[in-house]
Every structure is written in structure tokens, then in C-alpha cells.
Amino acid sequence: MTAGEGAASGVIMGDPGDRGRFGEFGGRFVPESLVPACMELEAAFRAAWADPAFRDELTSTLASYGGRPTPVTECPRLSAELGVRVLLKREDLAHTGSHKINNVVGQALLARRMGKTRLVAETGAGQHGVATATAAARYGMACVVYMGEVDTARQELNVFRMELLGAEVRPVTSGSRTLKDAVNEALRDWVATVEDTHYCLGSVMGPHPYPWIVRELQRVVGDEARQQCRAILGGADPDVVVACVGGGSNAAGTFAGFADATSSALVGVEAAGGAAMAKGIPGVLHGMRSNLMQDEAGQILEAESISAGLDYPGIGPEHAHLAAIGRARYETATDAEVLEAFQLLSRTEGIIPALESAHALAWVARAARSGDELVRSGSTVLVTLSGRGDKDVAQVRELLA
Amino acid sequence: MTVATAPDLAATLAAHRAAGRKLLVPYVTGGMDDQWLVTVEALAGAGADAIEIGLPFSDPMIDGPTVQAASLAALERGTTPAGVLADLGRISPGVPLVVMTYYNLVVRTGHRRMAASMAESGVTGAIVPDLPLEEVGPWAEAADSAGVATVLLVAPSTPDGRIAPIVERCRGFVYTVGRMGVTGEQRQLAGTALDVAARVKARTSLPVCVGIGISDADQARRVCEVADGVVVGSALVRRLLEGGGVEAAVDFIGGIRRALDRG
Numbered sequence: 001m002t003a004g005e006g007a008a009s010g011v012i013m014g015d016p017g018d019r020g021r022f023g024e025f026g027g028r029f030v031p032e033s034l035v036p037a038c039m040e041l042e043a044a045f046r047a048a049w050a051d052p053a054f055r056d057e058l059t060s061t062l063a064s065y066g067g068r069p070t071p072v073t074e075c076p077r078l079s080a081e082l083g084v085r086v087l088l089k090r091e092d093l094a095h096t097g098s099h100k101i102n103n104v105v106g107q108a109l110l111a112r113r114m115g116k117t118r119l120v121a122e123t124g125a126g127q128h129g130v131a132t133a134t135a136a137a138r139y140g141m142a143c144v145v146y147m148g149e150v151d152t153a154r155q156e157l158n159v160f161r162m163e164l165l166g167a168e169v170r171p172v173t174s175g176s177r178t179l180k181d182a183v184n185e186a187l188r189d190w191v192a193t194v195e196d197t198h199y200c201l202g203s204v205m206g207p208h209p210y211p212w213i214v215r216e217l218q219r220v221v222g223d224e225a226r227q228q229c230r231a232i233l234g235g236a237d238p239d240v241v242v243a244c245v246g247g248g249s250n251a252a253g254t255f256a257g258f259a260d261a262t263s264s265a266l267v268g269v270e271a272a273g274g275a276a277m278a279k280g281i282p283g284v285l286h287g288m289r290s291n292l293m294q295d296e297a298g299q300i301l302e303a304e305s306i307s308a309g310l311d312y313p314g315i316g317p318e319h320a321h322l323a324a325i326g327r328a329r330y331e332t333a334t335d336a337e338v339l340e341a342f343q344l345l346s347r348t349e350g351i352i353p354a355l356e357s358a359h360a361l362a363w364v365a366r367a368a369r370s371g372d373e374l375v376r377s378g379s380t381v382l383v384t385l386s387g388r389g390d391k392d393v394a395q396v397r398e399l400l401a
Numbered sequence: 402m403t404v405a406t407a408p409d410l411a412a413t414l415a416a417h418r419a420a421g422r423k424l425l426v427p428y429v430t431g432g433m434d435d436q437w438l439v440t441v442e443a444l445a446g447a448g449a450d451a452i453e454i455g456l457p458f459s460d461p462m463i464d465g466p467t468v469q470a471a472s473l474a475a476l477e478r479g480t481t482p483a484g485v486l487a488d489l490g491r492i493s494p495g496v497p498l499v500v501m502t503y504y505n506l507v508v509r510t511g512h513r514r515m516a517a518s519m520a521e522s523g524v525t526g527a528i529v530p531d532l533p534l535e536e537v538g539p540w541a542e543a544a545d546s547a548g549v550a551t552v553l554l555v556a557p558s559t560p561d562g563r564i565a566p567i568v569e570r571c572r573g574f575v576y577t578v579g580r581m582g583v584t585g586e587q588r589q590l591a592g593t594a595l596d597v598a599a600r601v602k603a604r605t606s607l608p609v610c611v612g613i614g615i616s617d618a619d620q621a622r623r624v625c626e627v628a629d630g631v632v633v634g635s636a637l638v639r640r641l642l643e644g645g646g647v648e649a650a651v652d653f654i655g656g657i658r659r660a661l662d663r664g
């Protein structure tokens with residue numbers, strides 16, 4: 001296997017090189033029709049990322065439009081209840097209510113720079129779809145969002161939001177009718193429309209260069225959080241950094257601020273019903289080699305959890321690599337634990353988390369109560385609160401009834 | 402059993418082309434119905450020069466609704482990659498068999514094991530659509546050693562400079578993607594089909610077959626004014642899904658055969 005440049009230079013979360021490798025994971029497993037588009041995107045991103053004018057425009061847009069920087073919040077009552085000091089990185093306060101805006105503003109600016117006039121996206125919970133529709137509205141681009149039929153039903157309000165923002169939502173009826181099928185449909189759209197269309201992929205997954213682009217665009221979460229934690233902790237870093245993992249973009253962005261710069265332990269939390277690290281084995285799907293939930297023959301299994309945003313049978317390739325080299329650890333949380341954590345944060349801190357983010361909190365609560373070696377009393381835990389729970393309130397109400 | 406007698410993809414197609422015959426490669430999804438093997442044998446008799454068999458996959462990314470439906474039907478019937486290959490090993494259609502499979506089925510089975518079981522079943526070619534040139538190495542080596550020709554794709558979006566390295570690594574024939582899009586029937590022959598076929602023809606001595614979107618005898622005949630042959634998938638699979646059975650398949654493919662022979 002060719003190691004990425006990052007690995008060669010000793011950087012843990014670095015440049016994956018032109019073959020897009022994170023150790024043995026990643027790559028570009030797409031039909032030839034899409035290879036030139038991926039290459040063009042990689043070249044465009046390399047140029048843009050090295051261009052101070054592009055970086056300035058992104059930073060100022062994320063500030064004046066996206067609401068960055070988001071704060072880090074101390075959680076005294078939650079901390080007292082769990083016996084560990086919990087800090088939250090508040091992506092729920094970003095525009096559109098989750099970290100997804102960081103990625104889409106970057107990709108929309110990149111698409112515009114490339115002369116593309118239309119965005120397509122996949123979405124699970126609808127948060128990435130809403131964020132993409134938002135950026136498309138802001139930059140006057142056409143927008144089509146693919147969303148599994150199961151998800152359009154359980155996230156009705158987000159469908160309406162996207163339509164309000166001027167996007168067309170196309171329900172996906174193939175396969176398991178959830179996030180993985182929405183990715184298939186978005187890729188199918190892109191093959192036919194690549195000339196004028198940018199595929200605005202929502203997580204650190206897919207063919208190279210997406211896992212790298214999305215991680216770099218989400219890095220702002222981790223970079224900000226590290227500085228903010230140092231200010232709060234008198235120059236120290238948190239002992240543990242925790243984020244939920246669907247495809248893994250809020251986790252990758254968070255980890256990127258800590259993986260090389262600190263010795264903080266990194267923990268990604270997947271849904272127990274979509275646990276690509278716990279139950280998956282290496283394979284190739286959606287353009288990448290990574291861990292996948294699959295059967296004996298190699299057919300991809302359906303993920304199933306309480307949160308549409310984590311119902312993905314794979315995981316971003318860099319996470320598979322971080323696990324393989326032991327730099328990050330991946331855990332799971334059950335639906336019941338997540339529901340409890342959802343209520344716990346609401347009750348103790350007045351913050352209603354997204355069900356996705358509640359997975360990260362659920363693991364912290366379990367680890368604190370069970371005396372996990374990482375989460376001892378007196379340790380400091382930074383949790384990325386990837387999004388706010390407004391979209392989930394109706395669903396949770398039904399589940400608790 | 403069939404190993405010794407199975408016709409070789411590369412040799413057969415090269416010989417047919419040398420004899421001035423246009424190449425016709427129908428596609429059937431393995432295990433899509435209980436008649437699929439009979440259909441494969443009948444297609445050989447209807448004038449196919451090789452037959453492409455799809456291994457059903459849960460996430461057929463480059464396939465449109467028709468082949469997706471066939472894959473789903475096959476999976477619902479309990480079809481597995483090993484089962485399709487074992488079934489193919491039991492027939493001797495007299496024309497070369499090419500398997501189309503998404504890469505994960507190969508990864509899960511293992512490169513060498515998959516290549517060996519293809520060879521044992523008399524399969525002499527493989528198309529792995531989600532393995533572009535940069536990633537094809539490990540599979541192509543395993544396939545080469547097993548005597549299975551790895552057919553690569555060239556697309557309308559492929560720049561001229563990429564065609565040479567692709568056709569150099571390609572075996573059997575060059576699968577030339579006729580249009581930007583997924584598999585599926587088209588009313589009109591895409592303007593890109595003739596253009597990409599000509600660009601590939603100018604750069605290889607391998608047979609050049611155009612697939613994706615070729616939907617009827619007239620389109621096939623027109624593409625073959627430039628290309629050496631055609632792959633016909635969705636238009637055939639739809640007839641099978643609609644219950645037309647072996648008869649409809651033979652009718653349809655036989656009609657294309659006659660159109661190609663008339664020129």
C-alpha cells in the first residue's frame with residue numbers, strides 16, 4: 001500500500017496524497033466517467049486551499065454568515081452529575097443548526113470558483129441537505145437533494161425547510177431508502193450532470209478528494225476548540241475529545257485540531273445499529289475503501305438507528321485509519337442510551353442536542369458511570385455538540401410517549 | 402469441466418472482428434429469474450459474440466432503474482456471487498462469458514479466489530466498473546494469472562491523454578461508455594457515443610464496444626459504423642423483467658444481430 005504523504009511526513013491527519021490514501025484506506029473507486037471530475041475537483045481544491053483570497057473569503061463568510069466562531073461551553077450541572085468536567089463545542093449554534101454549514105460554504109465557494117452552477121447532495125437527517133440548500137440560496141445556485149424515503153418521512157420538517165430554501169428534494173426509493181441509497185442516487189445524478197454540477201458530499205467519505213476536502217473544511221471545529229479549551233483550561237488540553245460518527249465529518253474536523261497537536265485521547269461514537277468500526281470489515285463502497293457493515297458475500301447491510309444522520313453502514317476512511325494506528329478509538333451507543341442522554345443535557349444545561357450528537361454524550365455518560373479508564377473523575381472531556389435537537393423534538397416526544 | 406472448452410474472450414472477439422463481423426454483447430443479471438441460465442444459452446444461439454453476466458450487488462451505483470430492479474430481484478431470490486459462478490460452470494453456451502461485478506464482491510471474496518472461481522466456471526473476462534485504472538492493479542494481476550481478461554472502461558469524459566494508459570492495461574475489448582450517465586434505455590443515440598468510440602478506435606488495436614444507452618437495432622447499427630461492437634443491457638433486461646422470457650430475449654437480440662450483419 002502507498003502511504004499518504006501525511007503518513008510519510010509523520011503527520012497523522014495530513015495530506016492523503018494524489019491517491020487519497022489514509023494508510024490502507026481511502027482511494028478513488030469510481031467508474032471512469034467520474035474519474036476526471038474527481039481529478040479536476042482535487043486540483044481545484046489544492047489551488048483554492050493554497051490561495052489566501054479563497055481562505056479569507058471562506059473565513060469571513062463563516063464568521064458573518066455562518067456564526068463562527070462557535071463557543072465552547074462549560075457544563076457545571078452535567079459535570080456534577082457525571083463526575084467529570086464536560087466542555088461542549090457548540091456547533092449547534094452555527095447557522096442552520098449544525099457543523100454541516102462549515103463544509104457546504106467551503107464546497108459552494110469551490111464549486112463557484114470551478115464555474116459550476118448546480119449543487120447535488122445526499123442527506124440523512126436532512127441537516128446536510130438543509131445546509132446545502134442554504135449555501136445554494138446564498139450563492140444563487142440550483143440545488144437538488146436526494147433523501148431516502150424513510151428519512152423524508154421521519155424528518156418532514158427538514159424537507160419543507162429545503163423546499164423553502166429553493167431546493168428540490170427527491171425522495172429515494174431504492175435499496176434501504178436511507179442515507180446510503182441517497183449517496184448512490186446523488187452519484188448517479190452526478191455522472192450525468194458533471195459538466196455543470198458539483199456533488200456537495202456531506203461527510204468525510206466517498207472517493208478522493210472528498211474525505212480530505214471535507215475534513216479540511218471541518219478542521220475549523222477542532223482548531224477553534226483547541227484554542228478555546230486552552231484558554232479555559234489554563235493552557236492545557238482536554239484529556240478526552242469525543243464526537244459522534246455517521247460518516248465522520250464533525251469527528252474528523254474535531255480530531256484534526258488535536259490528533260497531531262496534543263496527546264488528548266480521541267473517541268468517535270457510532271450508533272450501535274450503524275457501527276462500521278465495531279461490526280464492519282474492510283471493503284469498498286461509495287468510492288472508498290473503509291470499514292463497512294456487509295454480509296458474507298459482500299452485500300452492504302442496512303444501518304438502523306434512532307438518528308437518520310448516523311444510519312450509514314460505512315465510516316470515513318480516515319477514521320478506519322485512525323483506529324488501525326491506535327490514534328482514535330471508536331465506541332457505540334444504543335438508542336436507549338441516546339434517548340437518556342438527549343434528556344440529560346436538556347435537563348441539566350438547557351441545551352437540546354441533536355440525536356446524532358447525543359450519541360457522543362451517551363458514551364461520555366456511560367464511560368463516566370462505569371469508570372472507563374479514559375473518563376476518570378477529575379478528567380476533562382470535550383464533546384463536539386454537532387447539532388441542535390429542534391429537528392428531533394417531535395420524534396423524541398413520540399418515542400417517550 | 403468447462404475450463405478447457407470455454408471460448409476465450411480476447412481470442413474470440415479478435416477473430417470475429419478480423420472476419421468482418423460486428424460484435425454483439427448482451428447483458429443479463431445473474432439470478433434475476435429462474436430462466437436466466439436458459440436465457441444465456443439461448444442468447445448464444447441468437448447471435449451473441451459474448452455474453453455479459455452481472456453479479457447482483459446491493460448498491461449498483463452505475464446502474465439505472467432497470468438493472469437495479471433486476472439486481473434486487475436476484476438478491477431477493479437469494480442469489481450470491483458464488484451461486485451465479487457455479488451456475489455458469491454448469492452450462493456451455495459456446496460463446497465467451499464476461500462477468501460484471503462491483504468491486505466489493507471481489508474484495509469480500511478475495512482477489513485470487515474470485516479470479517480462480519471465474520476461471521473454473523469458464524468465465525474469461527471481467528468488468529469491474531468501480532475499479533478505474535489507478536486502482537485496478539491488485540485485481541488485474543490476479544485476473545491475469547487466472548486467465549481472466551480485465552476489461553476497462555473509457556468514458557466520454559476521459560481526456561485523450563488517459564485513453565492510452567487505459568487501453569494498455571485493458572484486455573479483451575475496450576468497454577466504451579456511450580453516454581455520461583447510468584445504464585438505461587435512451588430514445589436517441591447519445592451524440593457522445595460516436596465521438597468517444599472514434600477517439601478510442603484511434604488509440605487501440607483492441608476491439609472497441611460501446612455500451613450504456615444502446616437501446617435498439619438501429620442505434621446499434623449506427624454505433625457500429627464507428628465501433629467494433631455494442632453491449633446491450635437495460636433494453637434486454639427490461640424485456641426479461643416484463644416477463645417476455647427467453648423468446649423475447651432471442652427475438653430482440655436476434656433482431657440486433659440481423660441489423661448488424663446487414664450493416
Ligand SMILES: Cc1ncc(COP(=O)(O)O)c(C=O)c1O
Binds near residue numbers: 098247250308354
Ligand atoms: C447534527 C448532526 N451530527 C452528526 C451527523 C453525522 O455526520 P458526520 O458523522 O459526518 O458528522 C449529522 C448528519 O446528518 C448531523 O445532522
